Amino acid sequence: MTQPPSAWRHTLPAALLLMAPFDILASLAMDIYLPVVPAMPGLLDTTPDVIQLTLSLYMALLGVGQMIFGPISDRLGRRPVLLAGGAIFAMASLGAAFSDTATPFVTFRLLQAFGASAMLVATFATIRDVYARRPEGTVIYGLLSAALAFVPTFGPIVGAFVGRYLGWRMIFVLLAVLAVVALMHAGMRWHETRPESRAEASRSLSSILASLDFWVYTLGFSTGMGSFFVFFSTAPRMLMDRAGYSGIEFSLAFSSVALVMVLTTRCVRSFVTQWGNVGCVLRGMALLIGGALLLGVGALCWEPSFSTLIVPMWVMAIGIVCTVSVTANGALGAFDDIAGTAVALYFCIQSLIVSLAGTLLIILLDGDTAWPLICYATTMAISVSAGLALLRLRDAVAEGSTPD
Numbered sequence: 001m002t003q004p005p006s007a008w009r010h011t012l013p014a015a016l017l018l019m020a021p022f023d024i025l026a027s028l029a030m031d032i033y034l035p036v037v038p039a040m041p042g043l044l045d046t047t048p049d050v051i052q053l054t055l056s057l058y059m060a061l062l063g064v065g066q067m068i069f070g071p072i073s074d075r076l077g078r079r080p081v082l083l084a085g086g087a088i089f090a091m092a093s094l095g096a097a098f099s100d101t102a103t104p105f106v107t108f109r110l111l112q113a114f115g116a117s118a119m120l121v122a123t124f125a126t127i128r129d130v131y132a133r134r135p136e137g138t139v140i141y142g143l144l145s146a147a148l149a150f151v152p153t154f155g156p157i158v159g160a161f162v163g164r165y166l167g168w169r170m171i172f173v174l175l176a177v178l179a180v181v182a183l184m185h186a187g188m189r190w191h192e193t194r195p196e197s198r199a200e201a202s203r204s205l206s207s208i209l210a211s212l213d214f215w216v217y218t219l220g221f222s223t224g225m226g227s228f229f230v231f232f233s234t235a236p237r238m239l240m241d242r243a244g245y246s247g248i249e250f251s252l253a254f255s256s257v258a259l260v261m262v263l264t265t266r267c268v269r270s271f272v273t274q275w276g277n278v279g280c281v282l283r284g285m286a287l288l289i290g291g292a293l294l295l296g297v298g299a300l301c302w303e304p305s306f307s308t309l310i311v312p313m314w315v316m317a318i319g320i321v322c323t324v325s326v327t328a329n330g331a332l333g334a335f336d337d338i339a340g341t342a343v344a345l346y347f348c349i350q351s352l353i354v355s356l357a358g359t360l361l362i363i364l365l366d367g368d369t370a371w372p373l374i375c376y377a378t379t380m381a382i383s384v385s386a387g388l389a390l391l392r393l394r395d396a397v398a399e400g401s402t403p404d
Helices: 014-030 036-042 048-076 078-096 102-131 138-163 169-189 196-198 205-209 213-243 247-265 266-299 306-332 335-362 372-401
Strands: none
Touching: 014 078, 014 102, 014 138, 014 169, 036 048, 048 078, 048 102, 048 335, 078 102, 078 169, 102 138, 102 247, 102 306, 102 335, 102 372, 138 169, 138 213, 138 247, 138 266, 138 306, 196 213, 213 247, 213 266, 213 306, 213 335, 213 372, 247 306, 266 306, 266 372, 306 335, 335 372
């Protein structure tokens, strides 16, 4: 028997402590592994292309797997999907740690991605179940996004340290241990949140794909997280290769952006109360465009530096939090009866847009300049703003046709 969301009685800090590890582990499995990637072909007697495949396939299956586990979580519940996903992730991490050749290593990395996708679906479906109509929801989305901003900063540093002093295998053992700890905590405190009525949900995927609100807000989420992805992908080359930053200096500069995101989340609840979902996203898009303009001026007039890259990124970071804190509610608000499926589609589409469009711009434009970020943020923000205008026009027409 499943329990209603009212059975979830955790305080906001307790809920974050329960949920955040699964969200962070899914990303950490990619970032913590990066420092040892160059050495892996020799260690596993394979080619660099095969090792690169473990990175690209992990990202792809992280999105595809959610489309499998989303509907399952709507039928079986969030808790079993979370626990099963966490167990798969932990066992796959151990399997990768003790692999001696490329074939089992790649296989376990794929299983690790599937486990991570199940953890993500269950986590965010639970957030949707419990906090969809509560102001804490925007705070949770903002804080989780900010936490993920820290992962690319500390993940490679931890991976480099562990790989150097304990060996590459201990990186995956560490991931397994962290997953087991999170699972033990969840096993004791993660109650089922899927209402009984969802077991009989009859709506299909097509009802989500036909929703204009879903597409506009999903594009908004893709704009915010994609801008950070492009920044993360290009900033090392700009600051370390061109500006001469050391690894520590780069990490501190990078962390300042994440700190701005964390501080912004403290204000996001009042932003939503004052401006609503549409108003927050519109202001987020304006801040992203404003930050992109500052980046453009810096790229045209000066070499990359803290003031020409990081300071404009602070502006964009505020816009990212204003956006991603509310897009889930905007995109998924009409699909509470199939929240798992809707959440999975939401993240899958976002992953595809970010990985394809973001990577394409980095390849086509100079990856050691701000132009990929400028183009991505500006183009996507204008598109989302146009979509929000369509939503407002639709609502205005609907109100005008409603009898008094």
